[in-house]
Amino acid sequence: MKEATIFPGTKVKINDVDFPTLPSPDHLIIKVIVAGSNPKDWAIAERVPGINQGDDIAGIVHSVGDNVTNFRPGDRVASFHEMLTPHGCFAEYAVGLEATTFHIPPNVSFEEASTIPLAGMTAALGMYQRLGLPLPWLPAQERLPLVVYGAAGAVGAFAVKLATLSNIHPIICVAGRGIEYVESLIDRSKGDTIVDYRQGNDEVVKSFQQALNGEKLCYAFDAVSDKGSYQNLMKVMDLSKGRISLVLARKHYEGIPDSFAKFFTQVGRVHAESYPGIKGEKKLQGLLGDQDFGAVMYKFFERGLKAGWFKGHPYQVVPGGLDGVETGLQDLKAGKASAFKFVFRIEETKGLSQSKL
Structure with a gap:
């Protein structure tokens, strides 16, 4: 499958890599439909180069670990990928943890959902x-x-x-x-x-x-x-x-x-x-630990999206899928994203494997 890795100077390399495996029974593998972006995607690459830095996943569940009970293959989901770990969202398939994944209601697009997890x-x-x-x-x-x-x-x-x-x-x-x-x-x-x-x-x-x-x-x-x-x-x-x-x-x-x-x-x-x-x-x-708090809040986001009282951030689709990540991150670094987020539709990438669920 195709994956984009980020290097200093906001340079991006598209690689052919192996299909991901589940890191633990608590993880999901997600077919990425839309990948979101954040300023840290280019900033962290300046000191930790050569990693798929994307952490805002929006897509369809491909497979789940043995401990996962809230999701099943075919579900529309958004997930906050664990930063600086393998299989981020700048790829055909990514990995998410059940606790930081939430369902995308039918009334919400993958593009909108991809703006939410990290921010x-x-x-x-x-x-x-x-x-x-x-x-x-x-x-x-x-x-x-x-x-x-x-x-x-x-x-x-x-x-x-x-x-x-x-x-x-x-x-x-x-x-x-x-x-x-x-x-x-x-x-x-x-x-x-x-x-x-x-x-x-x-x-x-x-x-x-x-x-x-x-x-x-x-x-x-x-x-x-x-x-x-x-x-x-x-x-x-x-x-x-x-x-x-x-x-x-x-x-x-x-x-x-x-x-x-x-x-x-x-x-x-x-x-x-x-x-x-x-x-x-x-x-x-006297507060919940951050892990428990995160799990609660992602459920809160999910309910709010479904009911309409919580919404994602405005977005702009950068053409080209993974081929557009370099341009998108360069524009993000240059401060061109005002009141919107850059997102990438992975299916627009050249030479995809066209993997199916």
């Missing part, structure tokens, strides 16, 4: 397991300001969607070119607003202060974690009670005191509690 779970982990915000089934009962930085990107947009389901308002969204999309996610009648980061950091901080109306900020989800984002947030945070969730773990956050409650999402924790931690990382007590 949706990153948002959920940051919002609930790290910040400790009210869950959708135990929604907020009073005013609870939240800043979401990078609200037009997939992770930030999912954070806004989840905040709305949790009745968290006002949501103060920071965005740029994707403002029109973010506007469709918020409720102005509940105080939600949008801050345009392109006006400069000083104006962003002033906009925060105006939206907070004299309050100090206690909760921030920073889906950018760069270019002044967290420095701007710290200027309005409550230094004694505030919490900030960040998405880039391998950096020094100058301007955030060591004593301040900063948390890292590390979405790979839904696959293994032993996923490498961060020195000095803070944790909330």
Whole structure:
């Protein structure tokens, strides 16, 4: 079968490889219909080259391990592939773990479903397991300001969607070119607003202060974690009670005191509690472990998709299937994906084996 591997400089090589085998009785083999993409697909390849980095699988179950009870061959599914392990989604067939796989309802396309697994779970982990915000089934009962930085990107947009389901308002969204999309996610009648980061950091901080109306900020989800984002947030945070969730773990956050409650999402924790931690990382007590939380939230996503109260992220199909992965990742690195995700229809790849279920 065909598989794409990623190298430094956002270079992609298409290889002929063996059909995958099940890593454990808890895994599924999935025929990939649509593969989603994420910024880490090109970023991690800079230090770990030559791997099929794709982790957003949408397709049809080919076979299941002996312990798998919730899925069977022929099911339409989306799955979060275990990062840095073999058989990611940039291939004809990929491997997923039952706990991080969910059914795609008939009313949802493979393209839409492929936008959810990694980004949706990153948002959920940051919002609930790290910040400790009210869950959708135990929604907020009073005013609870939240800043979401990078609200037009997939992770930030999912954070806004989840905040709305949790009745968290006002949501103060920071965005740029994707403002029109973010506007469709918020409720102005509940105080939600949008801050345009392109006006400069000083104006962003002033906009925060105006939206907070004299309050100090206690909760921030920073889906950018760069270019002044967290420095701007710290200027309005409550230094004694505030919490900030960040998405880039391998950096020094100058301007955030060591004593301040900063948390890292590390979405790979839904696959293994032993996923490498961060020195000095803070944790909330009394919560489900990230693996159990992940399994619960993917079921929640599935139910929301079926009922229509949860949706994926806008997407743009890059032509050529696996042959288009290099172009897609180059455009992603260049910042050309604003308020949408690049996805790839695998059947468009040249020279497929045309394997059947």
